[in-house]
Amino acid sequence: MAAPLRRENGGVTGQPSGHRGAFRDVLPFFEVPVTDIAQPYLQLSEASKAYGAFTALNDVSLSIGKSEFICFLGPSGCGKTTLLRSIAGLELLSSGRIVQNGQDVTLLPPQARDFGIVFQSYALFPNLTVAANVGYGLYGRKMSREAVRTHVHDMLDLVGIANQAGKYPAQLSGGQQQRVALARALAISPGLLLLDEPLSALDTRVRFRLRGELRALQKRLAVTTIMVTHDQEEALAMADRIVVMNQGRVEQFGTAPEIYNTPATEFVADFVGEMNFVDAQFDGDGAAMAGATRLNLTAEHGALPRGTAVRLAIRPSEIALAEGEGGVNRVDLAVERLEFLGAFIRVHAAALGLGGAALRVDLSETAVRARALAPGATLSVALPAEKLRLFPRG
Numbered sequence: 015m016a017a018p019l020r021r022e023n024g025g026v027t028g029q030p031s032g033h034r035g036a037f038r039d040v041l042p043f044f045e046v047p048v049t050d051i052a053q054p055y056l057q058l059s060e061a062s063k064a065y066g067a068f069t070a071l072n073d074v075s076l077s078i079g080k081s082e083f084i085c086f087l088g089p090s091g092c093g094k095t096t097l098l099r100s101i102a103g104l105e106l107l108s109s110g111r112i113v114q115n116g117q118d119v120t121l122l123p124p125q126a127r128d129f130g131i132v133f134q135s136y137a138l139f140p141n142l143t144v145a146a147n148v149g150y151g152l153y154g155r156k157m158s159r160e161a162v163r164t165h166v167h168d169m170l171d172l173v174g175i176a177n178q179a180g181k182y183p184a185q186l187s188g189g190q191q192q193r194v195a196l197a198r199a200l201a202i203s204p205g206l207l208l209l210d211e212p213l214s215a216l217d218t219r220v221r222f223r224l225r226g227e228l229r230a231l232q233k234r235l236a237v238t239t240i241m242v243t244h245d246q247e248e249a250l251a252m253a254d255r256i257v258v259m260n261q262g263r264v265e266q267f268g269t270a271p272e273i274y275n276t277p278a279t280e281f282v283a284d285f286v287g288e289m290n291f292v293d294a295q296f297d298g299d300g301a302a303m304a305g306a307t308r309l310n311l312t313a314e315h316g317a318l319p320r321g322t323a324v325r326l327a328i329r330p331s332e333i334a335l336a337e338g339e340g341g342v343n344r345v346d347l348a349v350e351r352l353e354f355l356g357a358f359i360r361v362h363a364a365a366l367g368l369g370g371a372a373l374r375v376d377l378s379e380t381a382v383r384a385r386a387l388a389p390g391a392t393l394s395v396a397l398p399a400e401k402l403r404l405f406p407r408g
């Protein structure tokens with residue numbers, strides 16, 4: 015490993031390598047992640063962190079592949095930042111182990127670990143120019159002034175702000191400051207890039223643009239990256255795999271489609287995306303009774319005893335319009351309210367046959383108009399058996 019380098023604002027070791035060129039790649043839809051999960055780069059084993067009697071991290075075990083883009087996702091206070099800071103050595107674990115690139119780093123101070131970090135607040139040095147901020151971690155290394163200058167220019171070029179090199183942070187927009195912070199974190203060519211809500215202070219347009227650029231840049235550099243976010247859409251859009259956290263624990267670790275389509279717990283089902291929940295009783299033979307209606311299920315239910323209280327979950331977009339009479343899992347709804355959401359209309363309704371359960375159904379504007387749906391109308395829908403997820407209640 016390269017000689018450790020101390021820096022107040024994080025980021026540490028590694029030799030600069032000079033990544034050249036702009037990064038305006040357009041990401042293909044649903045591209046296959048170029049990662050090597052079989053070759054773990056970072057492993058956490060039974061990591062726990064207590065502050066006095068409060069447990070902020072509870073038995074977290076994760077294996078992250080080289081070049082993966084990982085998001086830590088969860089509600090405020092679930093332990094995302096504590097986990098990120100523990101990986102950086104800015105917090106020490108109460109118990110457990112962290113191995114990075116084959117080296118046990120559990121007890122190493124931040125300056126002896128190999129990472130670059132970007133904080134939510136950017137934490138740029140206000141009295142240094144953009145170029146000096148980016149070059150800060152490089153001075154003191156065995157690099158000539160000229161080599162540093164060239165490398166800094168390359169980094170600024172990489173993040174698209176080479177023309178801002180002489181400015182001070184206060185003279186930049188939030189998005190530009192974020193780019194400087196990213197260039198600074200990458201300048202030391204870290205093995206691991208840590209991002210603590212780097213986009214959350216930006217307005218929506220800039221955030222969306224930087225999302226794509228950041229992901230393309232990460233892919234190009236193939237640097238193993240962990241980003242903390244509480245924004246599920248951001249995590250779904252950017253991550254190779256997502257760690258969903260709740261109260262210091264990992265609820266699920268999987269790809270975006272896995273998390274979205276097959277949430278492992280009721281918490282994940284509720285936290286990620288829109289979900290309807292209907293209380294029911296497991297009825298054996300792949301079915302459940304919800305109110306007076308018997309609903310067929312295909313969900314795995316193990317050896318659940320008949321009569322077990324369960325909660326069925328289905329997304330508003332997965333509920334289908336019932337055609338004709340009868341049909342499997344047909345339910346009549348009393349429409350209460352229509353909500354125009356641009357790309358679709360969300361119908362809020364009461365499912366009388368399901369004990370009055372509140373259901374939301376997403377329909378196209380055309381479908382709503384064709385049925386002249388309005389508050390007070392009746393709508394027949396079908397709950398596809400393969401879309402009904404099942405969670406034991408309590």
Ligand SMILES: Nc1ncnc2c1ncn2[C@@H]1O[C@H](COP(=O)(O)OP(=O)(O)OP(=O)(O)O)[C@@H](O)[C@H]1O
Nearest residue numbers: 065068070088089090091092093094095096097244
């Ligand atoms: N130094 C500390 N002393 C005591 N409690 C702490 C300390 N740091 C964090 N905590 C507590 O640990 C829990 C997890 O905090 P953490 O900052 O990791 O949450 P988070 O998921 O990142 O939340 P947010 O999205 O709001 O930043 C919180 O309840 C927080 O109050």
